[in-house]
Amino acid sequence: MGMFERDTEIYRNRDALREDYQPDELVGRDEELERYKTALQPVINGEQPNNIFLYGKTGVGKTAGTRFLLDHLIEDAAQYEDIDLTVKMLNCDGLSSSYQIATRLVNKFRADSNQISTTGYPRATVYDMLWSELDDCGGTVIIVLDEVDHIEDDSILYQLPRARANGNLSEAKIGIIGISNDFSFRDNLSPKVKSSLCEEELQFPAYDANELIKILSQRAQVAFHEDVVDDGVIELCAAYGAKDAGDARQSLDLLMKTGDLARDYDTDTVTDDLVRDAREELERGRIREGISGLTQHGHLVLYALLTLEQQGETPVRSRDIRPRYTSFAEQVGVDPLVPRRMRDHLGELSMLGIISAVERNEGRRGGTYREYSTDMDVGMILKALEETVEQVGIHESVSEMVDQETTLSEYT
Numbered sequence: 001m002g003m004f005e006r007d008t009e010i011y012r013n014r015d016a017l018r019e020d021y022q023p024d025e026l027v028g029r030d031e032e033l034e035r036y037k038t039a040l041q042p043v044i045n046g047e048q049p050n051n052i053f054l055y056g057k058t059g060v061g062k063t064a065g066t067r068f069l070l071d072h073l074i075e076d077a078a079q080y081e082d083i084d085l086t087v088k089m090l091n092c093d094g095l096s097s098s099y100q101i102a103t104r105l106v107n108k109f110r111a112d113s114n115q116i117s118t119t120g121y122p123r124a125t126v127y128d129m130l131w132s133e134l135d136d137c138g139g140t141v142i143i144v145l146d147e148v149d150h151i152e153d154d155s156i157l158y159q160l161p162r163a164r165a166n167g168n169l170s171e172a173k174i175g176i177i178g179i180s181n182d183f184s185f186r187d188n189l190s191p192k193v194k195s196s197l198c199e200e201e202l203q204f205p206a207y208d209a210n211e212l213i214k215i216l217s218q219r220a221q222v223a224f225h226e227d228v229v230d231d232g233v234i235e236l237c238a239a240y241g242a243k244d245a246g247d248a249r250q251s252l253d254l255l256m257k258t259g260d261l262a263r264d265y266d267t268d269t270v271t272d273d274l275v276r277d278a279r280e281e282l283e284r285g286r287i288r289e290g291i292s293g294l295t296q297h298g299h300l301v302l303y304a305l306l307t308l309e310q311q312g313e314t315p316v317r318s319r320d321i322r323p324r325y326t327s328f329a330e331q332v333g334v335d336p337l338v339p340r341r342m343r344d345h346l347g348e349l350s351m352l353g354i355i356s357a358v359e360r361n362e363g364r365r366g367g368t369y370r371e372y373s374t375d376m377d378v379g380m381i382l383k384a385l386e387e388t389v390e391q392v393g394i395h396e397s398v399s400e401m402v403d404q405e406t407t408l409s410e411y412t
């Protein structure tokens, strides 16, 4: 027998839990898809398409929903002789200027052997190339700009929707679909761009537990062998998912991690307990990743808050975290930051979901202030802060936990 052997006990098709798997049907999004479908209806009627702006938090099916409806639109449009529909999708991640978007779009219409360089032309020239590609293509053209908020100047967002009105296009009828998970992006668009780009606005809300159950069940049916997944596993993954962010991607990751653990442990069933283990492991990874991206001051602020939490002092105001943070900074020989900069670090930590910040009101005369506490398992954070703890020294409030960790890691 070779060194590697296939494990086939748990999964029938593990890839069905991956992000790039496209299910035949989208479940749990009926109302939103109905509205989206109505916004796309002019295409089938042979009319000028609407420009659509779709927003919602990460993992709520914006891309999957768009792909799903556009695939159907292409298939159904093929039945009408007078409709010639072309769809081009561009993800704007990593593309920050209108110029970059325009060159990428030109190339989407060109053969591989005829691509233009993505630098070196005047912007007006690239726009002219784009208009001529669009007119050569003709018919109805839908351009999807996913993660549209990455574009920092709005020239292309102004030019594209108005290309026909401005006389740049005579043949093609174009419709833009902008997708974003940045809610402030739409509000910060200039009024002229907003009025044309956001002709139809659609919002996809976060998934609730029932919707996540539908999504996870659909994938689990394809991914796992029959009778491998215990009752309650899907419900538990969905409950965690709904509590966290209502993000389908995160819930699918949790289900996959659970299946992987079952496989690693060589068991033949996926159980609730494994969901809990998987969640802890994913969370540990998330904390480690978040913490490793912070600066030394971020680490010191977090360590200070952690020790206060252990002493039962949280939720705590930033001015009360400061003395501990200052002493930690002095212990490692760095100058402590001014209060405002220290608060920035608290803000960053709460944005990462490692700590939580609650706004409080000081009554009629006072202003508002924030109180902080850690939002995650203290042991996990401590582990991720290992280096800082070593440099600063073990604070008495966490000494027992550090001892435990050391004993454990010595024996595992």
Ligand SMILES: Nc1ncnc2c1ncn2[C@@H]1O[C@H](COP(=O)(O)OP(=O)(O)OP(=O)(O)O)[C@@H](O)[C@H]1O
Residues within 6 Å of the ligand: 018, 019, 020, 021, 022, 023, 025, 026, 027, 028, 029, 056, 057, 058, 059, 060, 061, 062, 063, 064, 065, 180, 181, 215, 248, 249, 252
């Ligand atoms: N309603 C659904 N039915 C089945 N699968 C879904 C559904 N919604 C989302 N998914 C799956 O969840 C994952 C994330 O969805 P998607 O990429 O569409 O999210 P998004 O809203 O575009 O997120 P982002 O803003 O991060 O790009 C994909 O694997 C997708 O197939």
